[in-house]
Amino acid sequence: QQKAQLQLKVHGFTELCWDKCVEKPSSRFDSRTEACLQSCVERFVDTTLAVTGRFAQMVQKGGH
Amino acid sequence: QQKAQLQLKVHGFTELCWDKCVEKPSSRFDSRTEACLQSCVERFVDTTLAVTGRFAQMVQKGGH
Amino acid sequence: QQKAQLQLKVHGFTELCWDKCVEKPSSRFDSRTEACLQSCVERFVDTTLAVTGRFAQMVQKGGH
Amino acid sequence: AQELLQRMTDKCFRKCVGKPGSSLDNSEQKCIAMCMDRYMDAWNTVSRTYNSRLQ
Amino acid sequence: AQELLQRMTDKCFRKCVGKPGSSLDNSEQKCIAMCMDRYMDAWNTVSRTYNSRLQ
Amino acid sequence: AQELLQRMTDKCFRKCVGKPGSSLDNSEQKCIAMCMDRYMDAWNTVSRTYNSRLQ
Numbered sequence: 001q002q003k004a005q006l007q008l009k010v011h012g013f014t015e016l017c018w019d020k021c022v023e024k025p026s027s028r029f030d031s032r033t034e035a036c037l038q039s040c041v042e043r044f045v046d047t048t049l050a051v052t053g054r055f056a057q058m059v060q061k062g063g064h
Numbered sequence: 065q066q067k068a069q070l071q072l073k074v075h076g077f078t079e080l081c082w083d084k085c086v087e088k089p090s091s092r093f094d095s096r097t098e099a100c101l102q103s104c105v106e107r108f109v110d111t112t113l114a115v116t117g118r119f120a121q122m123v124q125k126g127g128h
Numbered sequence: 129q130q131k132a133q134l135q136l137k138v139h140g141f142t143e144l145c146w147d148k149c150v151e152k153p154s155s156r157f158d159s160r161t162e163a164c165l166q167s168c169v170e171r172f173v174d175t176t177l178a179v180t181g182r183f184a185q186m187v188q189k190g191g192h
Numbered sequence: 193a194q195e196l197l198q199r200m201t202d203k204c205f206r207k208c209v210g211k212p213g214s215s216l217d218n219s220e221q222k223c224i225a226m227c228m229d230r231y232m233d234a235w236n237t238v239s240r241t242y243n244s245r246l247q
Numbered sequence: 248a249q250e251l252l253q254r255m256t257d258k259c260f261r262k263c264v265g266k267p268g269s270s271l272d273n274s275e276q277k278c279i280a281m282c283m284d285r286y287m288d289a290w291n292t293v294s295r296t297y298n299s300r301l302q
Numbered sequence: 303a304q305e306l307l308q309r310m311t312d313k314c315f316r317k318c319v320g321k322p323g324s325s326l327d328n329s330e331q332k333c334i335a336m337c338m339d340r341y342m343d344a345w346n347t348v349s350r351t352y353n354s355r356l357q
Contacts, residue, residue, distance in 0.1 A: 165238060
């Protein structure tokens with residue numbers, strides 16, 4: 001079941017990063033698009049960590 | 065379970081009204097944005113009532 | 129249950145084709161909008177067939 | 193009809209209510225009624241077309 | 248809070264990270280923090296408004 | 303693969319079929335084939351990047 005959830009994440013990231021990085025389908029990705037897709041996944045994970053960490057802090061401080 | 069459904073509505077409204085009312089995150093909402101968020105929820109509930117009521121009428125008249 | 133899935137498809141197509149074909153709700157669809165909605169469903173089914181067929185070929189060739 | 197009502201409400205709210213005000217004004221109400229009628233027309237057209245394609 | 252975190256992350260990533268680079272730069276980090284605060288404000292306003300409407 | 307096929311079909315239909323006509327014309331068909339190939343490339347890149355990040 002954990003594997004199914006991981007797969008769902010990959011599907012979600014593919015859609016999100018496709019929207020961010022791919023303008024027009026061409027016969028091959030250029031290196032910029034390829035790099036964009038990789039960075040998109042990495043930055044999204046970074047954002048998730050930042051948001052989750054900050055939220056945990058708020059909850060601890062009773063700020064929310 | 066009813067509470068879970070209510071929560072889901074709040075999540076949905078937040079997304080919808082965020083898209084309608086928030087241009088750029090700033091250090092504080094101005095009063096216009098705050099009012100927009102409130103009206104957005106109110107008008108969406110109004111729209112739901114209007115749509116549901118009109119639909120019920122149609123069904124009664126056998127119009128659909 | 130199969131009927132429920134068919135209904136869900138109809139809901140999904142209606143949203144997709146509404147976005148593609150309907151600019152502004154008016155008092156009646158003109159024939160162009162009506163034709164667009166029909167073609168939208170037909171072309172989406174064609175696209176599904178094309179994508180699925182091509183994907184099956186790739187899997188057979190072990191290309192993926 | 194729950195699913196239809198939800199999707200229709202969402203689409204028509206997005207199409208008809210620009211910046212939400214203190215009540216639904218007259219033109220927004222008219223727009224919503226018209227939008228509903230057209231959305232159901234669209235649903236019917238889609239349903240008919242898809243069913244005949246499946247046969 | 249899972250649902251809130253997911254939707255908030257998604258919205259703030261889309262708003263704050265234009266073309267993703269080799270790391271989150273300073274302005275992107277600030278934007279994300281601010282976006283979170285506003286998103287939670289919005290959630291609170293929506294929740295309050297909807298609850299009082301239901302009564 | 304069901305989920306992949308559905309999302310890919312949706313994305314490629316939106317990208318490649320502008321105003322739907324009486325059949326998929328040649329350029330739409332080519333666009334769909336290319337779009338599929340790129341979408342699977344993107345899926346592979348995303349999957350690889352995410353898996354290596356998780357380790």
